[in-house]
Amino acid sequence: MLEVEHLRKSFGGLTATNDVSFHVNEGEIVSIIGPNGAGKSTIFNLVTGVYRPDGGDVRFQGASIVGKSTNQIVGLGIARTFQNLRLFTQMTVLENVLVGQHHRLRSTWLSSVLRTPGYRRQERAMREAATEKLAFFGPRLQSFRLNQPVYVLSYANRRRTEVARAMATGAKLLLLDEPSAGMNPKETAEITQIIRRMRDEGGYTILLVEHKMNLVGEISDRVIVLDYGEKIAEGSYHDVVHDPLVIEAYLGKKAAVDRAEDEEGSGA
Amino acid sequence: MARVATPTAFDAIDPARRLRNLALTLVAIGVGVLVLWGLESLGSAKLTQALALFAVWGVATVSLNLINGTLGILSLGHHGFMLIGGYTTGLLILDEAARQRILTSARSTMTEQTLGISVGNMLQSLGLDALATPETLWFRYLLAIFFGGLLAAVAGLVVGIPSLRLRGDYLAIVTFGFGEIIRLSASTRLFSAYTNGALGFPGVTSEFGKSVWWTFGVLAFTVFVISKLKYSSYGRAMQAIREDEIAAQAMGVNVAYHKVLGFVISAFFAGVAGGLWVSWLGGVRLDFFLFQLTFFFLVAISAGGTGSITGVLLGTALVVFVRQYGDPLEETYSIQTWLYLAAGVLGLAAAGAFAFRSLRRLRPRLHWGALVLAGAAALAALVALIDPSAIEGTFRGFGMRAIFLSVLLIVIMVFRPEGMIGRAEFSWAALLREQRSGPTDEERAQDAWLSNPQLNPGGEGPRDDADATRDEGGR
Numbered sequence: 176m177l178e179v180e181h182l183r184k185s186f187g188g189l190t191a192t193n194d195v196s197f198h199v200n201e202g203e204i205v206s207i208i209g210p211n212g213a214g215k216s217t218i219f220n221l222v223t224g225v226y227r228p229d230g231g232d233v234r235f236q237g238a239s240i241v242g243k244s245t246n247q248i249v250g251l252g253i254a255r256t257f258q259n260l261r262l263f264t265q266m267t268v269l270e271n272v273l274v275g276q277h278h279r280l281r282s283t284w285l286s287s288v289l290r291t292p293g294y295r296r297q298e299r300a301m302r303e304a305a306t307e308k309l310a311f312f313g314p315r316l317q318s319f320r321l322n323q324p325v326y327v328l329s330y331a332n333r334r335r336t337e338v339a340r341a342m343a344t345g346a347k348l349l350l351l352d353e354p355s356a357g358m359n360p361k362e363t364a365e366i367t368q369i370i371r372r373m374r375d376e377g378g379y380t381i382l383l384v385e386h387k388m389n390l391v392g393e394i395s396d397r398v399i400v401l402d403y404g405e406k407i408a409e410g411s412y413h414d415v416v417h418d419p420l421v422i423e424a425y426l427g428k429k430a431a432v433d434r435a436e437d438e439e440g441s442g443a
Numbered sequence: 444m445a446r447v448a449t450p451t452a453f454d455a456i457d458p459a460r461r462l463r464n465l466a467l468t469l470v471a472i473g474v475g476v477l478v479l480w481g482l483e484s485l486g487s488a489k490l491t492q493a494l495a496l497f498a499v500w501g502v503a504t505v506s507l508n509l510i511n512g513t514l515g516i517l518s519l520g521h522h523g524f525m526l527i528g529g530y531t532t533g534l535l536i537l538d539e540a541a542r543q544r545i546l547t548s549a550r551s552t553m554t555e556q557t558l559g560i561s562v563g564n565m566l567q568s569l570g571l572d573a574l575a576t577p578e579t580l581w582f583r584y585l586l587a588i589f590f591g592g593l594l595a596a597v598a599g600l601v602v603g604i605p606s607l608r609l610r611g612d613y614l615a616i617v618t619f620g621f622g623e624i625i626r627l628s629a630s631t632r633l634f635s636a637y638t639n640g641a642l643g644f645p646g647v648t649s650e651f652g653k654s655v656w657w658t659f660g661v662l663a664f665t666v667f668v669i670s671k672l673k674y675s676s677y678g679r680a681m682q683a684i685r686e687d688e689i690a691a692q693a694m695g696v697n698v699a700y701h702k703v704l705g706f707v708i709s710a711f712f713a714g715v716a717g718g719l720w721v722s723w724l725g726g727v728r729l730d731f732f733l734f735q736l737t738f739f740f741l742v743a744i745s746a747g748g749t750g751s752i753t754g755v756l757l758g759t760a761l762v763v764f765v766r767q768y769g770d771p772l773e774e775t776y777s778i779q780t781w782l783y784l785a786a787g788v789l790g791l792a793a794a795g796a797f798a799f800r801s802l803r804r805l806r807p808r809l810h811w812g813a814l815v816l817a818g819a820a821a822l823a824a825l826v827a828l829i830d831p832s833a834i835e836g837t838f839r840g841f842g843m844r845a846i847f848l849s850v851l852l853i854v855i856m857v858f859r860p861e862g863m864i865g866r867a868e869f870s871w872a873a874l875l876r877e878q879r880s881g882p883t884d885e886e887r888a889q890d891a892w893l894s895n896p897q898l899n900p901g902g903e904g905p906r907d908d909a910d911a912t913r914d915e916g917g918r
Contacts, residue, residue, distance in 0.1 A: 223693060249695030261690035263683045265866065274683040277676045278695030284704060287675035288668055298676065319886055344695050 176201040176380050177222070177253075177348055182231035184221055191217040193404040194231070199348065204374055204381045206391045206412075209401035210424055215384040216258060218401070219350050222382075223255050224248045235348070250278055254346035256337045258353045258384070262325045268336050269321040272305040275343035308339045311369055311377065330357045334366070342377065349373070351383040355390055367393050388416070400424065464871045472663075479655050491655055492723075493767040497760055498658030499719040502665045504740045504759045505752055506712030509669055511741070512750030513678060514705040515685025517615040519737055520602065520622030521713050526629060526732035527598050528591035528714025530638055533647045533727035535562045535587035536580070541646025550642060552635040560637075562586050584651050588661070588718030595714025596707045598625065603706035607699065610688075622737065630729055643728030652722025661719060665712050670752050670868075672708065681705050685750075739766075742848065746855050748862030753869040758862065762848065769844035778834045782827035789820035799858070 177199040184192040192214045199205045207215045220226045222233055224245040233240050240248055254275070263271050280287075280301075282294040309316040312335040325333060334354060341349055354370065355363040367390045373379045385391050391398060392412040400408040400415055402424040408415050415421055423431035483491055503525060510518040534557075542558045545551045562583040563575040574582055606617040629638045651657040672678050680701050683691040692698050721727050739762055747758025776784075796813035800806075826834065855863065867873070 225689075225693075245692045246695045246697050249693065254695070255693055257690065257693070261687045261693070263686035263690065265686055266679070266682055270679050270682075273676065274679050274691065274696065275694045277680045277683075278697070280676050282676075284672065284675070284677045284708075287677050288671045290671065290675075294675070301676070314889065319883070340694060 176203075176236060177382065178232075178234040179218070179222070180232045180234070182218070182221055182233065183229045184217055184226055185229060190404050192221065192228075195401070195404070195406050196231075197399050197406065197409060199380060199382050201347075201380050202374065202378075203396045204370065204383070204394050206395040206398045207382065207384045207401060208386070208388075208391055208398060208415075212403075213401040213424075214404040215401055216352060217404075219255055219352055219384065222248075222350060223253060246278060249344050249346065252345070252347040253350065254341040254344040254348075255350040256334075256341050256352055256354065258356065260330075260333055260337060262333055262337055262340070264326045265324060267322050267324055268309070268316055268328070269302070269305055271325060271336055272308060272340050272343045273301055275340040276301045276304060276345065279345055305339075305343055308342045309336075311342070311373065312339065331359075331362045334358065335369075338366075338369075338373075342373065342379065346379075348380045348382065351381060351385075353384055353386060355385065355387050363387060363390055366390075370394055392416075460872075467871050475659075479659060483655055489767070492653055493763060494655045495653050495658045495723055496767060497763040498655065498662040499652065499716060499723050500740065500743070500763055501662045501756055501759045502658075502712055502719060503716035503736075504743045504755045505662075505665050505669055506709045506716065507737070507740050508744050508750065508752065508755045509672070509681075509705055509709045509712075511744055512755070513673055513685065514681045514702060516607070516702065516706075517611070517618075518706075518709075519615055519619035519734070519741075520625070521709075521740060522732045522734055522736040523602075523622035523625030524595040524599060524710040524713035525717035525720060525736065526626055526729075527595040528588070528717030529721040529732065530629060530717075530727055531591035531594050531714070532584075532587040532718030533644065533721045534560055534637060535590060536584050536648060537561065537644065537646055538648065541644065544646065545639065545644050552632075552640045552642075553644070554636050557636045562590075580648065580650065584648070584718075584722070588715050591718040592711040592714035595717065596711035599707045599710025599713075600703065603703045603710075607702040607706060619734070622734065626729065626732055638727075638729075641729055643726060643731075645726035647721050647724075647726050649722055649725045652719050652724070658719055658723075661715060665715070666752060666756075669708075669712070673752070677701065677704070742852055745862055746852055748864045748866060750866045751862070751864055751868050753867070754862050754864040757864065761851070765844055765848050765851070769847060772843040772847055773840050775837050775839040777837050779827045781838055781840075782823045782834070786820045786824035786827065789816050789823065793817035793820060 179198065180196050182192050182195045183190075195214070195218065197205075207218060209215055217226065221228050222240075224240065224243050224247070228241060235248075235251055235253060240251060240253075243251070263274060266274070280294075280297055282291065282297060286294050306317070306321070309321070315332060316335055316339065320328075320332070325336060328336065334357065338349075338351065338354060341351075351370070355366050358366060370381060370383070371394050374381055383391075395412050397409065398412050398415045399406060400418070400421045402420075407420045407424060408418045410418075419431045419435055422434050426434075479494070482494060503521060507518065507521045510516050537558075542561075545553055546555060546558055566572075566574045566583070573579065602618070602621045606614060606621065609617055628634055630641045632640075673681075680691065680696045683694065683696055684698055684701055688698055717732075720731065724731055740759075743758035743762045744755050745758070746761055747756065748754025793813045793816040796810060796816065797808060800808045800810060800813075859865075871877075
């Protein structure tokens, strides 16, 4: 579904992404992990068209999307959430999710002003879709919450709203940037289940960046590890966390050596 | 799940409620018409003028608020778009006598050709002589303000496309620059054949601009279009741009298109407002379209509540009231009277501070600042009382109106920075207290249940046993 090939991006002298290639198949949940500054969010920004890559290609459903603007890419079917929450805080939960669907509206501004039957029908469909997406998160974003402005919500509810907003864009591929940041263990366990249900019931393909390893381990079909802008490992969660390169990236060389020795010892 | 409360998302488009709201709106319009009729039949020219001015400026502020409040772009060039609409309307409906006067005037820079531009001539050349009679002037005026709005919208498009790439302060400066460019180019030789240079031209009919029916009709139309736009999907997209441009783009909103769209619609209504404004003034002149005009609109918007159409109209009413009824402030009074006045204002301020601190439960209630104010008030009153002979003379309060407005704005900005009514908007649901912003007791209990791990150890949603055991282990 998504193919990233030899992607390169540097900011001045800093190489944020260096020759990264990976792919995401339809219906997969793929996680990107890596220490801080490894270039995870840069990959998201490159895929969604916020940055233009210096080299390489990004293909979505077979066609290159390099050079397209962010909103065009959303129209093609890739939506994202943000690491540090970018909700429309003065607007209500419902309105936030409705904005995500605006790009699919087929009415002109004039027929919207005149509230033509076509516009009304689409507006009703948008509201239904919005409540449907919000229902993924159980009753906590329903009823009175729908009409509450986002700024009164708890942090976890804001995260959920943002995911619902991305789902509502009609995208097939969701890029979730740390969906569990700022959540307590119980809420993390819950969002883990929700992400799985989004794939199983919602039919979304999911690419996520995450720091919480239990979440990554539980739901990822594949894990991609980045360090200093380069891909250092890819595979199942189990393979990746035992990869010496990955341990080195997270814990340093000595730890990697110690760890390898331990494993040899226990194996023998 | 039985726990899920009935969704309220469809309240807004519930047909029965919509019908009731429509009925209420019609009744309110009817009452409004009756009130206007009553006020007009009082026969006070000053009152009618003030009402008409409120409506004219209301069109301008409501349209400016679409950019400033809904789209979140500080635009300072509204007077430029009004000028385009004003000059276009003025030229298109100028009556024949006025045209002859300009033609024969030695200082005029307009030619026979440019003076021949009028809606009347256009209609006549189309063979519609019936619409070119004095009785059908209203139709020609309607066409003229429409053309004025259209031309302003085109200017908005031309200005908007390049400048809306900028953000924040830079954009504000550019819009200000364009507003001034429009105003100054109207006085140049390039356009003076149409604008009569710096002189402008008198003789624009006041039949419409000073009629409450015309102005309020146009205002109602403007409010209708802009509020419907604000509450449509397009309006939500514009508000999303105001809240977070990057996020809006990432949610598929074509930011550039929506910015230009908002800008052009706003410019159109600015042009229409300009057409009403020249009719209210009875002529066209460059200094009717100074930046000051935009400044007054911005004051009205900030005082009323940025982003709220209701608030903006309130703010406009305030500004127009001070402008039209503030002349007693600018007259000549004896210094003794001024001292009493100062004592009164300072005393009121001190009392207000005391009341405010009591209300907000701030301690001490009597702040030293309030004491200073009260002391100054007492001093002024004492001087005026004890020794009137030492302070003989009179003083004329030039510019007191502007000072009063500024002080009012400062007070509003200090105590209610979001404006008189903030972002809130009038709606029948809000008036009848139907809007639900808070939970019912049942929902509150449900919410507590959801977010309390002790009451809800398993969490909701399908979960397999492995998760449950891991959670138990983790605790």
